[in-house]
Amino acid sequence: MNHSPNHSLRTEFLGQSLPSPLVLPSGILGMSHGSLRYALEKGYGLVTTKSLSLSPREGHEGPVVARFAGGVLNSLGLCNPGIDEGLREVARFVEATGAPVLVSLFAVNRPDFVELARRACDGAGSFIELNLSCPNVMDEFGVPLAASRDLVADIVEGVKKVCRLPVVAKLSPNALDLPSIALAAQEAGADGVTLINTLGPGLLIDTTARKPVLHPRFGGISGPAILPLALKIVHECSGVLKVPVIGMGGVSTGDDAVQMLMAGASLVGVGTAVWLSGIGVVDEINLGIREYLEREGIPSVAGIPKLETGHER
Amino acid sequence: MNHSPNHSLRTEFLGQSLPSPLVLPSGILGMSHGSLRYALEKGYGLVTTKSLSLSPREGHEGPVVARFAGGVLNSLGLCNPGIDEGLREVARFVEATGAPVLVSLFAVNRPDFVELARRACDGAGSFIELNLSCPNVMDEFGVPLAASRDLVADIVEGVKKVCRLPVVAKLSPNALDLPSIALAAQEAGADGVTLINTLGPGLLIDTTARKPVLHPRFGGISGPAILPLALKIVHECSGVLKVPVIGMGGVSTGDDAVQMLMAGASLVGVGTAVWLSGIGVVDEINLGIREYLEREGIPSVAGIPKLETGHER
């Protein structure tokens, strides 16, 4: 085993060199140039904006977050200041730091996604992420956009037509046969896939008040509860994809992050852990990955072996 | 508020009076007349057998269970001694205790389910549970039986034709639009629905060995991680069903159980908590429910108010 003293976390992603494989997921901080800078300084290698929509959204009244034994529920409701103000914040961030930004967009149909992407491509971001798991659509159709292979393909294709920046499709775990949906995104031109968005949604009830804890009643599930599901989905999808995967869902320790990389992720999101363990968790995870590389004599993050796919019984 | 001193946990279920609303879920203990008795003595109000198949199954080699921060993964693989030996155990249990048994059956197609149900109806059990979330079928078709409204309806209908005992359909959370599947089961004649079976499956990786922790690699997710998902599904399904729901998934405390009842369950399964908190958890949960009834002045389990359904935004 080769114990090189200087294991770097530097990771290539779609032509950019990042100082760490850790990604600030969309919806965590990422509200303003200040919060993007904060995340960068706390050790993330790549930062993502809140999911930006055509018009500003105030989100839900709340309570919008709740803890349970396995993690967190949130019903923030995709609050964001709208694409134009959001892109101004991105520009300020890029001006100050020169760091790349993953600009998350969300809409409920192809024309709006295309319009968002058009504006985002004129902005200072480096990559576009399409949040295809919009809860509005769930209210309308009972399932997220990302549950439909055809809708995913259609939107990605539309966006790619107008977009000079690499496009990453963010998929929902609330779908059957994720690999085929991820493949559909790739075939439609996606340059990467982000997995997974929050699970569910779920429900928690205040038994004294006899009311849901959150308002509105349901919230997407994140945190440690969803790690094994995320690992499974990332493993299965990255096994069939040629494009890179940003893996996230419950990653809270260095070992979790290494598992995610081994499952096939190129980058690893760390969101809910910022609540449950504090913002210092980002550097702890960076350190944990570095220690793993050293212990195992692996020279770089990209050298972490991928778990073999295959179906032993 | 009326503080009656003697709050009973007695609960009616499909014509039987049970001493507690707590159910030993299928696959937890339930292997033999001894283990069924053990569960009864530890405070469960109703016990379920392992899912019985036509032929005995040894299950997977293992490791078959693994813990993670949010709960447990299992890949037991539905090991069971086969329907005939299983029913002999049920008969011994009933002879010794007189208590009702929920006999869980599983197969991968309608004729086998019908044959299992035929034999089970000649046995000493009180109710039949159809485990429609068979992982074998997932290997074959990528989705569990329970993800298909039509397959669920077809099997329930076939079983009801030959079955004098009440039939409960156990559904998987790995499906879209659970309420419509639950409704399909009810319309096909199901006398009740059990929700939820394990989620996923999920994956955990040993980063030193660079191998999955479980063998075979994936395992169904249970325990605290799935509680909010289970509550949401039980709430949504019970809101549209006329038949009772056995709710389970991560219930570990008295408050969890009350949440499950409030979500709309008639009975509450407690499985994984037996590992994570020890078998004493069953009586702790019984006590917790009793204390809740007393504190809130509710005379019986059935009197626990159901959370209103409705879609505030």
Add this chain to the structure above:
Amino acid sequence: MNDRITVRIADTRPEGPKATTLYVDAGMEVLPGQFLMVADFAGGEKPFSVSEAEGGRLGITVREYGPFSRRLRSMEKGGLLSLRGPYGRPFTPRPGDCLLVGGGSGIAPLHLLARAILAAGGRVTVVSGARTRDEILLGDRFRRLPLDYHETAEDEGEGLTAVDLAARVMERKRPDFVYAAGPEGMLAALRPRLGDLDYQFSLERYMKCGVGICGSCTCDPTGIRICVEGPVLDRDRIEELEDFGRYKRDASGARVYFPGALPGA
């Protein structure tokens, strides 16, 4: 695991025409300046400081500003509250000569702080201001403490603001340390009057999660989260901010400029 509790209101106490103190037996320790996310199970969850804490009984002084605070302050004994917290970085009580400047409901956490400073052996001067006399909160409570209490109503006499009055008080006697809480405009007006005095300000920014993940309450350009690194900020942290006294963010995250502040950069 759970940082949320559901409690019944143990008592209430009207505080003039626009505010009420709600008392709960929450069984938690809250330090001066820390806050709770409070919800009433009817939609909405908002940050509130703790104004009193005695033997496990907490007082939350709610001033009516909009729909949520109106509902909250009309709640009665026995009503159910959901409390998350305590969250945030508290004030640091110092055993010297301390000046506490509060505007409107900002006075609430300063009451708890005053008691902590006195307990630590410090000397306390309080300046409390509001638009009208009956909007000055907790005056009776301060008057019962061994401290130097001053208040001002902007619609009376000279029309002094809390900042004006604080300046006068400081002219007479220079404190060792200044603590302030209130509308950001007030804090911004106070800052230049403090010269090289050391201070801690408690900032109010829009909060949704209260635990540092949603980003709502973050400041520019450092990105500090008022719900975690604040609400109480040291002088150094305040000096780094470009938005202090200029703009905050609304529920959508869009900038809202304070009256008189100019958009730009």
Add this chain to the structure above:
Amino acid sequence: MNDRITVRIADTRPEGPKATTLYVDAGMEVLPGQFLMVADFAGGEKPFSVSEAEGGRLGITVREYGPFSRRLRSMEKGGLLSLRGPYGRPFTPRPGDCLLVGGGSGIAPLHLLARAILAAGGRVTVVSGARTRDEILLGDRFRRLPLDYHETAEDEGEGLTAVDLAARVMERKRPDFVYAAGPEGMLAALRPRLGDLDYQFSLERYMKCGVGICGSCTCDPTGIRICVEGPVLDRDRIEELEDFGRYKRDASGARVYFPGALPGA
């Protein structure tokens, strides 16, 4: 949270032609009679007792019975093991005259127990038996301890079993307490020879989860779980069992009758 660790084998030591002791630095305390679920990342996870525990280094003495134990016992220094545990109820060391009876690999936990009894001030007599001389495990280890050690190979001399030999030893000197571990047939043969002596037996039943949820290892009619309420059972618990010495269950949960035991009831 996690009760599973991955460790490298620190050392190995052959124990005759069919067994090996694997040493690992596991950093956990294991009491005599407790077991670990051991896996080698090639499929399979099985229960094994701990035969030695010194300064954090554990010894697991693996006898070859089938495919898994064959693979395990051929593992070499540096090989990776997954260990879950320690699980189960241990033996209770007593400070009196103790007789320990072990058959085959059942002797493994008794070695750890012997040391614990000696440390507690008890006096130990050990009877170890196996089919052939070189299948008797850990004899050298017992001989180094201040105790009375007896062994028997069934294919030699009088062909005494461990039970026969134990009976002879008890004739000479009645112990205060008997501990036994080994094939259930041996335990069943031993029980009637103990009269009213108090005892603890360690039972081996098919185990999958090791933590009391899968039901594989449960006994009739009380349903006790050998992995949790056992593997060490007190006399009272054994006396309640209808399956003891009659049948156990295989991987599917089906009954497997011991040679000579009759199906029924």
